[in-house]
Amino acid sequence: MGKLSGINVVDLSLFLPGPMLSMMMADHGAEVIKVEPPTGDPAREMAPVEAGQSVWFRNLNRGKQALALDLKSDEGRERLWALLAEADVMIEGFRPGVMKRLGFDYDAVAARNPGIVYCSISAFGQEGEMAHHPAHDLAVQALSGFLSVNDGPDGMPVVPGVPSADMAAGLNGLSAVLMALIGREQSGRGDYVDIAMYDSMLPWCAHIAGSAIQGGTSPKSQTQRSLGGAAFYNVYQTMDGKHVVLGAREIKFAKVLLTALDRLDLLPLAEREAGEAQRPLIDFLRQTFATKSRDQWVEWFADKDVAFSPVLDFREALDQDFVKEKGLLVEADGWHQIGPSFRFKSEEEWQASDAPELRK
Template sequence: MGKLSGIKVVDLTQFLPGPMLSLMMADQGASVIKVEPAAGDPARSQAPFENGQSVWFSNLNRGKTSIVLDLKNEAGKNSLRDLIRIADVFLEGFRPGVTARLGFGWDVARALNPRLVYCSISAFGQSGRLAHHPAHDIAVQAMAGFISVNDAGDGSCPVVPGVPAAGVAAGLTGLAAVLMALIGREKSGQGDYLDIAMLDSLLPWSAHIAGGALAGGAAPFSAAQRSLGGAAFYNVYECADGRHIVLGGRELKFATALLTALGRPDLIALAEADAGPAQVPLIDFLRETFRTRSREAWDAFMHTVDVAYAPVLDFAEAFAQPHIAERGLIVEADGRHHIAPAIRFTGEAWFPGPVPALGEA
């Protein structure tokens, strides 16, 4: 049945944040109606494809139903009004003001259904000078300060981030907000309006790296930050075969174990130094050392040492790990591969729901 069985969600969102939010609800039993234009969610056309469906679309929209509505004509508007009347949750991801102009703003929706939890997801929120500024994930990350430290640890030109962190943050934050509002509704009997912004959702993730700037000081520089490249035992190292490993734990016990195993206990004190210039000699030693063996050889060696580390895997290698299979994190259904939800309850089996064709109930 699922923890959210009986909850009805009307989802007008596309691409990533909103579909991710409603996916997590569908995976737990909520009934999610995906409202699409005649052209469908653009994610449907994004390669690669597996068994006739976009892998991206399949992994964000399984377990939902699809309905095509033209919200610019009265028939489509009437159909959406009917859906709102029976919904628990309404999700939209248009630019601020669009749903109001279509006749489905919060005031209208609340009049149709006072118990409705109405969630708007946007890049910069429904208010403020950036509200109408067009942006996808990379632009939001740039405005939040994250791109400035997304370099090689040497102050070089920032690069495109590998993870759509702003979109994912908004999806997770939106889910938490919707569930809070549903719990609150049980007490008040009334719905809520939620203004979820990608920028707002991502900004709290900076507290551990941008504390100085938050307190009114200088902006962080990656090469001087303990978790951004300025610490020897929280860094990326190239191996002899051009592949890489990471050291991922700065605790002194890890530095002591590895440097002793490498015959350089004299460098242990450097691991306790502040991140930045003081650790450069240790970083240089480790760079030279890791270049002497292949990633496979280092992987075997590191298993004999009590140190937090990992080989840098590409996605194909990551998905093929035995641990992934042991945890049941990749599930095949209808000839398609799905990443299992991170939230799975003990004693409750999970299996991916079908991926809806456009307009398929």
């Protein structure tokens, strides 16, 4: 029995944030019915395909049921009402106003099912001047300031490797839904939560944008300790064109490494302000790391207490022994899945499950 056994979820969302939210609930026992348009969730067609299903779709929709409904038809609406009558949670990710036009906004649903926890996910929220502005993850990151520090040494922002606004919205949505379910135990009523990707992402800047938060200037990557301005929190290229990182700023790690490199005289530089004051130390480390291959450095660091890591591609990352040991990547029946990021000691061992085929 999972922690969420007995919780029924109706999920009308597509692509990433909402499906991630409901999959995390399904992983822990919730019964999730994924309601898709007659043509299906577009993620079903996203390459690559393995064992007849999109890898993307399977890894965000495992353990659910899937039902195709045309919500513009009387039959489709009636079938959705029947599902919502038994639901504890409803998730939707349409553009603001769509659910009201269809007759399934929170007020309408709660009038029939007062215990429903209703979660809407959008780029900028359901109300306000930005509510109807179309945006996916990249645009949200651009408007929230994060893209400005996702830049190279030339200051040119680059497309992020992680859809952080999408993921933040999914995680915020999960937190809010679970809080509302706990609150329902006391009040007997459900609630409505308006999850915006922008609002979900913004608090993540607290550790890097302090000067801007207090009304001052915006941070520049090359002068920030967490963004590339510190020698011991930085990326370095190796002799074979690959990369390694030093990933912690505690002075004890700098002392260990500089002692091993016989350059303890450079230690005071590691304590200076990030940016130009640390440039001589960064330059020394760049020259040093360029003298060996990435794997040679991995071997060299093996007996040293330094926060060091090689930069791996996804193939290398997924092939690490500890990934298999922890059950983070599983293979079953010819397909692969990334396992849940958290599990409970009291629950049965998690088993991989397929994503649902679309039924009508």
